[in-house]
Amino acid sequence: MNQIHVHCLGVFREIGDGFDVEVPSRSVAAIRGAVSDHLMHMGRSDLNDVLKRSVFAEGDELIKDYMVVEGSAVSVLPPVAGG
Amino acid sequence: MKLFTENRGEKWCCGLLDGPCQTSELDAYVADPAHGAIAQFFGVVRNHNEGLEASAVDYDVHPELALKAMSEICSDICSVYPVRLLLIHSRGLVHVGEASVVIAASSAHRKDALGAVSDAIDQLKVRVPIWKKEIGPADEQRWLDGHSLRKD
Numbered sequence: 001m002n003q004i005h006v007h008c009l010g011v012f013r014e015i016g017d018g019f020d021v022e023v024p025s026r027s028v029a030a031i032r033g034a035v036s037d038h039l040m041h042m043g044r045s046d047l048n049d050v051l052k053r054s055v056f057a058e059g060d061e062l063i064k065d066y067m068v069v070e071g072s073a074v075s076v077l078p079p080v081a082g083g
Numbered sequence: 084m085k086l087f088t089e090n091r092g093e094k095w096c097c098g099l100l101d102g103p104c105q106t107s108e109l110d111a112y113v114a115d116p117a118h119g120a121i122a123q124f125f126g127v128v129r130n131h132n133e134g135l136e137a138s139a140v141d142y143d144v145h146p147e148l149a150l151k152a153m154s155e156i157c158s159d160i161c162s163v164y165p166v167r168l169l170l171i172h173s174r175g176l177v178h179v180g181e182a183s184v185v186i187a188a189s190s191a192h193r194k195d196a197l198g199a200v201s202d203a204i205d206q207l208k209v210r211v212p213i214w215k216k217e218i219g220p221a222d223e224q225r226w227l228d229g230h231s232l233r234k235d
Contacts, residue, residue, distance in 0.1 A: 009143055009145055009212070009214060010143055010214030010226055011214070011226035013143065014226075053231040053233055054231070054233065055231070055232045055233045055234075057145065057148055057212075059147065060147040060148050060151050062148070062232060064234070064235040065235050066235070075145060075148075077145065077148075077212050077232060078214065078226075078229070079228055079229040079230050079231040079232070080208075080209070080210070080211060080212050080213055080214065080229045080230055080231075080232060081208070081213065081214055081215045081227045081228065081229030081230070082142070082149075082172060082184070082207050082208055082211045082212075082213030082214075082215075082229075083126045083172075083183070083184050083204060083207055083208045083213075
């Protein structure tokens with residue numbers, strides 16, 4: 001298993017600034033699934049709809065679900081609303 | 084302006100700062116003796132949204148990604164319009180009446196400056212990792228929905 005730290009941004013900060021997930025592979029898809037499970041565990045299944053519209057980033061790169069992460073931390077980015 | 088992070092190109096500057104944006108003397112950032120037009124846009128926090136009162140907005144930002152996206156927007160716009168361009172956004176708390184985003188563009192003729200400013204704010208809203216938490220008069224808080232960056 002791989003431990004990945006997930007930094008929270010936007011509405012995901014309602015569950016904290018970040019949390020760790022255990023994933024069997026380093027794929028973004030696996031991390032997305034683990035984050036979804038974490039939201040359920042936290043009693044925030046309502047955020048799963050937001051998660052489906054969210055992207056992940058590693059450093060200053062957006063990463064797609066078929067990609068794998070190189071490091072041990074990612075950010076989860078909900079839909080943006082600047083301006 | 085005291086930017087905590089910024090990036091510059093040959094003809095543009097962008098950055099992020101804590102708190103409200105300065106709205107005066109922006110022309111100095113884009114001044115060019117060959118340019119006869121300066122257009123400015125201020126995005127200002129308003130006191131209502133979707134039927135609810137608001138007293139402030141707390142902006143959350145991914146600084147590295149936001150600066151990268153803002154730099155790409157500036158570069159894209161300067162490749163389309165012959166302008167000098169400034170693009171600044173706030174992080175943290177901005178109260179009603181204060182500016183959270185300022186954009187200034189100068190060009191030889193007005194149409195390019197106006198077009199550049201209009202495109203810049205349109206692009207900022209859909210490409211830059213920034214999030215709004217609206218704060219009401221009784222300190223009630225709600226995150227606003229926005230535009231998904233997901234493309235897969």
